[in-house]
Amino acid sequence: MSRQIAVGIDLGGTNIVTALVADDGEIIAIVSRRTDAARGAECVVGEMADTVNSLISDNSIALEDVVGLGIGTPGPLRLSKGYIHRPANLPGWENVPICQWLQEKTQLPVQLENDANAAAYAEYWVGAGKGSCDLVTLTLGTGIGAGAIIDGEILRGHFENAAEFGHTIVELDGRPCTCGQRGCLEQYASPGNIAKYAIEQIRKGSESSLGPVLKANGAFDSQAIAEAAQAGDSLADTIWDEACRYIALACVNVQHALNPEILVLAGGMSKAGDFLLGRVRQHFISRTWKIFEDKPRIVLSNLGSNAGVVGAAGVAWKAHRSGAACLNAATAE
């Protein structure tokens, strides 16, 4: 028998990444295209299926060697129905039966998963959490996505929306969040929000080496804050450290909620490497309890931006192995 593969799709608001992934997580082929959500779900999903079919034939893979297709997308989803519900970054996409459509156009069993859950599954399967059965991933991207693996299974919860740690409240009556709550973690610790906050502070007159950068470029990102902080900029250091403090607080709360063995930090902010990890660990150790030795190991993701697409394929592999490779959409009303 030739080598089997699963197809993974990471459907984001900006790009759609599609990959052929072997049973050890190796990426055999990968392609990224712009998401043109405004053209409508049916059109975009049709192109996604075309991409899948081309990728399979271009790589001379027989359809019977493809075990399935997994797709990770931002929530909220109706996982058990195989629907994309109403994602903020895919405007106009409402109750899209993506599993059914993709199955019809690719003849593959299709698994739908929340993108942050897919990323967590990738870390568990072949990433920084390999070998552990209990881990939580915090993806520090534009917002803060999170996923949890418990006993090797993705935690979904009754409403299929568990592990939304980015929207746990860390400040009662704190900064307003786009979700409608106040004081959400992602307002204090996501790369997008700390950059926004730093820019506000500079506009209000705070001195910083980032001032001229802002003047020249009109903006900067969290990586610029990390670099300025490491070069000794006081404002940047204060803002970076505050973000690390809130991430550490979230780690304490994840420890007490799910008691995982491993806590993986991923997403854009994790590119700062030890400057993120060291600070978070330091604040975590000083803030967590000492009465019981149940501290998770906090580590950086080693899958980078491919975690989502690898995890989506992993979910398809999982369904195949458990013999549960049935289409999620098959249970749709």
Next chain:
Amino acid sequence: MSRQIAVGIDLGGTNIVTALVADDGEIIAIVSRRTDAARGAECVVGEMADTVNSLISDNSIALEDVVGLGIGTPGPLRLSKGYIHRPANLPGWENVPICQWLQEKTQLPVQLENDANAAAYAEYWVGAGKGSCDLVTLTLGTGIGAGAIIDGEILRGHFENAAEFGHTIVELDGRPCTCGQRGCLEQYASPGNIAKYAIEQIRKGSESSLGPVLKANGAFDSQAIAEAAQAGDSLADTIWDEACRYIALACVNVQHALNPEILVLAGGMSKAGDFLLGRVRQHFISRTWKIFEDKPRIVLSNLGSNAGVVGAAGVAWKAHRSGAACLNAATAE
């Protein structure tokens, strides 16, 4: 065959409650004795076994009709070893192989469980969460215990210490907690701590109808605060409302962490009934997000102080039904 029963034991720092419980959760017989922890673990466990054996014979139950024994105790435990590790309220009890000792003295298969988990299991099995597979219990007692049921299973986590929501941090750098952290939920919302805080405020000169009560009795409890608040006392109302606000914040965070269907409020503070539930629900609704309909139903426990002992028996029933009635201690090193 005669009616089968399981034995439940709720081992607390003050009392040891032992009950015979039918497979529908009905309590056939129950007895409570003072805990005299200072006499040493071996002596106390011996008396516990004597109580179990007497209760069985006094109720004319044949040993073959007893499916097993479940015991709930405060953590930290070594569940998979069947050990009591080092509980704060049983001083001197360290690494007590309670499962093995109880099995030797009762000839029953023994299941050890964290007491807050046992209470959650009781609510799931025969209490306010009956019919649901995903629930979380917050037991508002001296501290705040919590337990979570996911897909009908008790959430334990890698270090067997999950769902410790009482020690999730709700105020960065907040009030010091006995666990060594700062800003734990139980410092802001447990009955013991809000009474302590109210007493402090009155001693500092705050006016309150509770002032004379304090003078007369030297103390009061959270129930007195609830009553004073309902009678229009301004200080009591402020303190009660703050506690309800923090409990609501915890409910939002539990919602996003575990996404349960039901959230049960239990323990001494729940005796205030609607005056607790109404306030918590009101703060919860105003604080949780509106972008996705995944709000848990927040309800009061209907098992009262028997939740622990019923849940302990439930854990024994569960082990019996799944054919996994083996002694936890059997896997001890």
